[in-house]
Every structure is written in C-alpha cells, then in structure tokens.
Amino acid sequence: MTSRRHILPAGQGAAFVLKAQETATLRNPYGTQVVDTWALSLSDPLEYSAMEHTRSVNSNLFLERGMCVMSIQRRTMMTMTEDTTPGRHDTLLCPCNAAIYRELGCKGHHRSCTDNFHEAIAEHGISLLFTPASLNVFMNVPVADDGALDRLPPVSKPGDHVAFRAEMDLLLVLSACPQDVTPINGSDHTPRDIEVDIA
Ligand SMILES: [Zn+2]
Numbered sequence: 676m677t678s679r680r681h682i683l684p685a686g687q688g689a690a691f692v693l694k695a696q697e698t699a700t701l702r703n704p705y706g707t708q709v710v711d712t713w714a715l716s717l718s719d720p721l722e723y724s725a726m727e728h729t730r731s732v733n734s735n736l737f738l739e740r741g742m743c744v745m746s747i748q749r750r751t752m753m754t755m756t757e758d759t760t761p762g763r764h765d766t767l768l769c770p771c772n773a774a775i776y777r778e779l780g781c782k783g784h785h786r787s788c789t790d791n792f793h794e795a796i797a798e799h800g801i802s803l804l805f806t807p808a809s810l811n812v813f814m815n816v817p818v819a820d821d822g823a824l825d826r827l828p829p830v831s832k833p834g835d836h837v838a839f840r841a842e843m844d845l846l847l848v849l850s851a852c853p854q855d856v857t858p859i860n861g862s863d864h865t866p867r868d869i870e871v872d873i874a
Pocket residue numbers: 711770771787788789852853854
C-alpha cells in the first residue's frame with residue numbers, strides 16, 4: 676500500500692481526508708511536540724470527535740492503544756492502533772486559543788490550535804461556529820488523586836509515533852500546537868514539526 680508523507684510545520688494546522696480503513700501515523704521527530712487532533716465525518720461535519728463520549732466508552736481519562744475516538748453521535752470514528760509512547764494522551768484540556776495567550780501575557784496575535792482548526796477545515800469548505808474539544812496527542816497532563824491537573828512536557832521520545840485507523844470516511848484535523856510560553860511542547864518552549872503518513 677502506498678503512503679503519503681506530509682510535514683505538519685511547527686505551529687501550523689492541516690486537515691487530511693481519511694477514507695474508512697486508511698491509517699494516519701503521527702510521528703514526533705523530536706518527541707516534544709503536542710498535536711491537537713479532531714475528526715469530522717465527511718458526510719456530516721456536525722458529527723465530530725467528542726472527548727466526553729470517548730472517555731465514557733473507553734472508561735478512561737487518557738487515550739491508549741486499542742481505544743477508540745468516538746463521535747458526538749457516539750459512533751466510532753477512529754481506533755488508535757499503534758503507540759510507541761508511554762500512552763498518556765490527554766482528553767481533558769481545551770485547545771489553546773487567543774484568550775489563553777492573552778492570559779499568558781502575549782501581546783498582539785499569537786497562533787493557536789483553535790485558529791489552526793478553523794483555518795484547516797475552511798480549506799475543505801467547512802465552517803463551524805464552535806470549536807470541539809481536541810484529543811491532545813503526546814500531551815502530558817497527569818491527574819492527581821485529588822483531581823488536580825498538571826501540565827508537563829511530553830514523555831514521548833524522539834521518533835515516537837501513534838497511528839489512527841479511520842472507522843468511517845472522515846476529515847482528520849491536526850494542529851502542531853504553537854504553545855511557546857508554557858513547557859507543554861518541551862522544556863525549551865519550542866514548537867516543532869510533526870510528520871504525518873497517510874496509508
Ligand atoms: Zn495549542
């Protein structure tokens with residue numbers, strides 16, 4: 676089977692059509708980059724990936740290998756078929772947006788995963804008036820016994836990858852998170868490229 680290799684540049688977003696049974700592999704060349712991830716049904720973009728149903732069906736706060744990404748209609752959209760990381764992909768925190776960068780003291784425009792999502796779907800002729808919660812691949816948000824969340828650098832190693840198999844025809848939307856104020860994309864606060872293979 677032939678595969679298509681794409682580079683998702685640091686801080687940028689892109690959307691890829693995945694037919695049912697096609698697989699997208701997200702490779703983290705430096706190990707430090709978070710990828711905010713969404714799926715939209717190709718037949719109805721209002722059927723989007725829903726972290727509340729994903730947590731409910733998997734009975735887990737994290738997405739691990741073998742688990743499914745569910746839609747807002749509670750249908751299976753994707754299965755995580757491969758994962759070379761310790762397997763703690765966050766489902767809890769929101770995609771970054773302009774308000775977060777203002778809270779962090781950034782002046783003027785700062786790229787965000789929310790903007791990347793809307794720009795990427797617009798290139799496929801889709802517009803949504805809201806931003807679904809993202810699956811935050813490679814993002815390390817440990818949950819303490821008292822419920823407290825932390826935001827730590829990824830635990831993935833250079834070259835680690837995850838793979839998703841599409842279970843329906845969908846648009847896979849990815850954002851190489853541009854966060855460079857907090858250490859969520861590594862302790863050196865430097866967003867980096869991600870490699871995407873579609874097969
Ligand atoms: Zn982000």
